[in-house]
Amino acid sequence: MKIERYTRLDMKEGEKDLNRLARQRDRDGKDVQQLNLQDRCTCELTNKEKPFPQETLKSVNDKALNCSQNVTPQKALELESLMLGLKLRLPQLLKDVSILEKEDDGELYGAISLQVIENELTEIKRMVNSLNRTTKGHQYIATGSERELVELRAELQEMEQYDTFQVERQRKDNQRLKRALDECRIEREHKTQPTDHPESFCPHGRFVNITGPGFYSTGNAPATYKYGGWGRDPKPGLGKEKWYWRVMLTNSNRYGHYISFYTSLSSLTVGINTPGNAQIHPANPTTNTIQGPNVVLYGEALYYNCYNSDQLCRFNITSKTISNLQLPKGTRFNSKANFCHIDECYPYTDFDMATDESGVWLIYSTTQNYGNLVLSKVEEGDPPMLSQTWHTSIYKQGVTNTFMACGILYATRYISQDMEEIFYSFDTSTGVERFNLGIFMNKMCPNILFLNYSPVDQMLHVYCDANMVSYKALFE
CATH class of the missing domain: 1.10.287 (Helix Hairpins)
Structure with missing residues (x-):
């Protein structure tokens, strides 16, 4: 149906100006032609477009x-x-x-x-x-x-x-062009091999992507225990090769004082921890109990940030003994150097423990390195010791989490509530940093509070909002 709209423009203001002009004389003394006061200017506007269907x-x-x-x-x-x-x-x-x-x-x-x-x-x-x-x-x-x-x-x-100006069609064409350019860039990067600094040797190949999530469960944890960690021991005791562990911060999402064990993934799923719990101390919090979610289990020992201190704790599961390692002066702790994104920081994530094929690592920051990530290799022992240390150029509070795989440090950043990106790497064998990895993770909850790599099965274990999630790491 044709819709027409007519508009009359009564130019009264213009009429007044013309009358004033008519009463004036030009410089040559000639009269300006007097306009008829009864004349009016009328315009007709016809809109042939259909009304937009709101x-x-x-x-x-x-x-x-x-x-x-x-x-x-x-x-x-x-x-x-x-x-x-x-x-x-x-x-x-x-x-x-x-x-x-x-x-x-x-x-x-x-x-x-x-x-x-x-x-x-x-x-x-x-x-x-x-x-x-x-x-x-x-x-x-x-x-x-x-x-x-x-x-x-x-x-x-x-x-x-209704897109008469072809705006939407042009936007789609631009999106297709952008995807083609991204594919071309990725293909070029894969074909370009570094010649100056060979990457670290990894028995699985080069880490290139992840799949999943594959496993997703809350187990038997109350929804209020949002912070914690879980995974497998890369160096388990005899008969414990298939065991899983879990740590929940049960006090103010900041402190924990025991570790739970499960004989299989199915036991973890339904919450049957037949081996029971290994208690660090009956009181929580107190000296040498857990502070922060970033803990790891390696060689039947739990590594974590000691309560209210700039020390690394090692809890021996078998002997129930604790040893401490004083970290270097200037190490930031007590929620002064958390993992963050633009809208939020994750409390008491100053220290991040990690495991890979070579053992245990500590990721932290210091005032001497201006708050940038510092990476140290943790040597087993009672007490543990730090051996080699590397200083990176990436600001710790500009990333949301880190993990290690084959001697390479990886960092993530927040993209949206549904997406996280593994965007950064630091190779400890060459010192080469990369800021454009472009490996994306589909998230099950907005904030990843714990992330660690398991060299046992090449899985990435994630803990977020009382949920345990796993991803498969893919190597080239």
């Missing part, structure tokens, strides 16, 4: 928001976590049944083994029921989301006709 745009925005809220990575990982739990629990059930059969004396079964099997069956039944509910919910979400996406596509295509 209601359609609002509907599109509402549908897109609803789709974003319904389809989240957490829901996909919830299903994956349940599948992983069942995959690990079923072989355990078969093993327990085998033990029960061996204990059968013809008349009486082992009561203890029977109770274990009953508990396993109850837990498996609960997980199956939860899996069925989750699957049905996901099917409903997938069907609804598919229908909404089809409708959104049709509405957006219809709205493109």
